[in-house]
Amino acid sequence: MERKIIGLFALVALMVACNGKNKIEADILIVNGNVFDGVETMPQQVSIAVKDDKIVWIGDKNDKEVIATKTIDAKGLNVSPGFIDPHTHATNDLDDSEQSHNKPFLFQGVTTVTVGNDGSSPYPLAEYRDKCQEIGVGTNVVALVGHGTIRKQIMGESDREASKEELVKMQQLMQQELDAGAFGMSTGLFYAPGSYATTDEVVALAEVVAKNNGVYDTHMRDESTYSIGLIPAVQETIKIGERANIPVHISHIKCLGVDVWKQSDSIIKIVEEAQSKGIHVTANQYPYDASATSLKAAVVPRWAESGGKDSLFIRFQDAELREQILEQTQTNIARRGGPEKLLIIQAPDTLLQGKNLLEIAQDLKKKPEEAVFDILKQGYIKIASFNMNPYDIENFMVQPWVVTGSDGGSGHPRKYGTFPYKYREFVKEKNVLDLAFFINQSSSKTAKILKLSKRGILQEGNYADIIIFDPNAFMDKANYLDAFQFSEGLIYSIINGKLSIEEGEFTEKLNGRILKK
Known part of the structure; x- marks a missing residue:
């Protein structure tokens, strides 16, 4: 009896081998691509089968018969x-x-x-x-x-x-x-x-x-x-x-x-x-x-804006505090590489966009640190800072x-x-x-x-x-x-x-x- 069972298994294995590949049903099959799995240092020449929201198979396309709704030929392309x-x-x-x-x-x-x-x-x-x-x-x-x-x-x-x-x-x-x-x-x-x-x-x-x-x-x-x-x-x-x-x-x-x-x-x-x-x-x-941030965050001293924008401009009206704010703003502008390095990339007045702080200050006939507060009155100003x-x-x-x-x-x-x-x-x-x-x-x-x-990794069972x-x-x-x-x-x-x-x-x-x- 035991010999018959062993013989039966051998027969099934032989039939599978003769009939060729196991079948996989998939929604998407990707073939012929240069596949980078996210971990290894070299690409692989493998196929990827996707069913529902998961990767259900990765391997040699000659090893499996994949019946897919859509096949993507990725020859000459990188898959990652x-x-x-x-x-x-x-x-x-x-x-x-x-x-x-x-x-x-x-x-x-x-x-x-x-x-x-x-x-x-x-x-x-x-x-x-x-x-x-x-x-x-x-x-x-x-x-x-x-x-x-x-x-x-x-x-x-x-x-x-x-x-x-x-x-x-x-x-x-x-x-x-x-x-x-x-x-x-x-x-x-x-x-x-x-x-x-x-x-x-x-x-x-x-x-x-x-x-x-x-x-x-x-x-x-x-x-x-x-x-x-x-x-x-x-x-x-x-x-x-x-x-x-x-x-x-x-x-x-x-x-x-x-x-x-x-x-x-x-x-x-x-x-x-x-x-x-x-x-x-x-x-x-x-x-x-170049980094990007708001003009206020880049150059205005943090203590001066405590309580929000309204509080900042109240302090700015105080003559003694104004001098201190302008001095520290000037220091922060220099820290960023100077007014020519601060490019306006977003502003309520679109005419300012594409100009740097030095150009705007020259237009206003003011020092760059003074021009900052004229600009900030408009609202949120975003800059690119090349530094x-x-x-x-x-x-x-x-x-x-x-x-x-x-x-x-x-x-x-x-x-x-x-x-x-x-x-x-x-x-x-x-x-x-x-x-x-x-x-x-x-x-x-x-x-x-x-x-x-x-x-983040191409492997079977992953999304x-x-x-x-x-x-x-x-x-x-x-x-x-x-x-x-x-x-x-x-x-x-x-x-x-x-x-x-x-x-x-x-x-x-x-x-x-x-x-x-």
């Missing part, structure tokens, strides 16, 4: 995990039915964006999530809780230390937002009101996040010489991670302004020493030499703990071009990075930092967030004078198993999801 952007300012686009497609990021190959960075987040998160889900979103969305947002709810914009009672209330709000699905906490310690917080306050809130297995993302207290200095700001970040027992992630790491150029060597050493002690430290970086050194940009870029992040917001080309620009400039033209390293630090490494499950791009045509088109041009060369984008870009065109399908921790 969709890019994950750990730092964006897409918050207000995603809950707007006219903008929720998120095409500026989608055409870069981004399939997941993070919102709630720099200490500012939608509040309450539950309402924001519901609205986004109702209208639909073009990419996946990861949300963080903004420390500044929490602080405003309890303390307004006052420049003072939190009381014990206020700190408890902030911790309770932090827990509320984490329960609503946030992946962690962000700080904007350079900006008001985050700048008014002590390290102890930040640690107390980070401890709540740590208990929820979340992450800590920071725009540090200083990226230049505004207050405590760049290196002490890095040290404060590491101290927060150590005290709260939480992974810390430095957003848009940079050496901002001539005063701190070439300090990247010292920062890398500090980070590596912390990592050797078991402190989890990572960073993201955009590849441009970074190529040495530091490339030095950070090649570190294994630094990933790609756009910090993408209106007016700066990074919202439309970060990932293709980095590919074109630093992979193809300058050979600073190899292609696999660029892909890995734009996908799997970021997924690991954000603690995203089953995303099917996949992009296919032309290695010869993938490039940015946005620049500082025309920052609203979509990138080119992305042929396909598959998000949660569905086509969002097909043959280079948006499918009008909103396939993204609001992800929940």
Whole structure:
């Protein structure tokens, strides 16, 4: 009897071998592409089958018979995990039915964006999530809780230390937002009101996040010489991670302004020493030499804006305070490289756009520091500040703990071009990075930092967030004078198993999801 059973198994095996391949049913089959899985250093010649929202098979097309509704021939193209952007300012686009497609990021190959960075987040998160889900979103969305947002709810914009009672209330709000699905906490310690917080306050809130297995993302207290200095700001970040027992992630790491150029060597050493002690430290970086922020944040002394814009102009009318404000504003302009380095990229008066602060001051026949306050009376003014050194940009870029992040917001080309620009400039033209390293630090490494499950790597069982791009045509088109041009060369984008870009065109399908921790 036993021999008969063994013989039967042998017969079945022989029949399978004779009949050829096992069959797989799929919605999408990708064949003939140069496949980068997000982890390995070399591409593979494998096929990928997608069913529903998952990758169901990866392997040699000769080993399986795949019956697919749609087959994509990716010959001559690169196939990779969709890019994950750990730092964006897409918050207000995603809950707007006219903008929720998120095409500026989608055409870069981004399939997941993070919102709630720099200490500012939608509040309450539950309402924001519901609205986004109702209208639909073009990419996946990861949300963080903004420390500044929490602080405003309890303390307004006052420049003072939190009381014990206020700190408890902030911790309770932090827990509320984490329960609503946030992946962690962000700080904007350079900006008001985050700048008014002590390290102890930040640690107390980070401890709540740590208990929820979340992450800590920071725009540090200083990226230049505004207050405590760049290196002490890095040290404060590491101290927060150590005290709260939480992974810390430095957003848009940079050496901002001539005063701190070439300090990247010292920062890398500090980070590596912390990592050797078991402190989890990572960073993201955009590849441009100009930062972008509001004119007020860039040059106005933080103490002068305590209480908001109205309070700033009340102080400005006081003759004694006015002199002090103008003096410190002049210092901050110099720190940014001078008025000619501050380009207006967004303003209520569109005639200002494309002019630098020096040109505007000359038009007004005023000193640049005086012109600042004339301009600020109009409303929100955004600038591009050309104040970074190529040495530091490339030095950070090649570190294994630094990933790609756009910090993408209106007016700066990074919202439309970060990932293709980095590919074109630093992979193809300058050979600073190899292609696999660029892909890995734009996908799997970021997924690991954000603690995203089953995303960022092409492997069976993972969500099917996949992009296919032309290695010869993938490039940015946005620049500082025309920052609203979509990138080119992305042929396909598959998000949660569905086509969002097909043959280079948006499918009008909103396939993204609001992800929940």
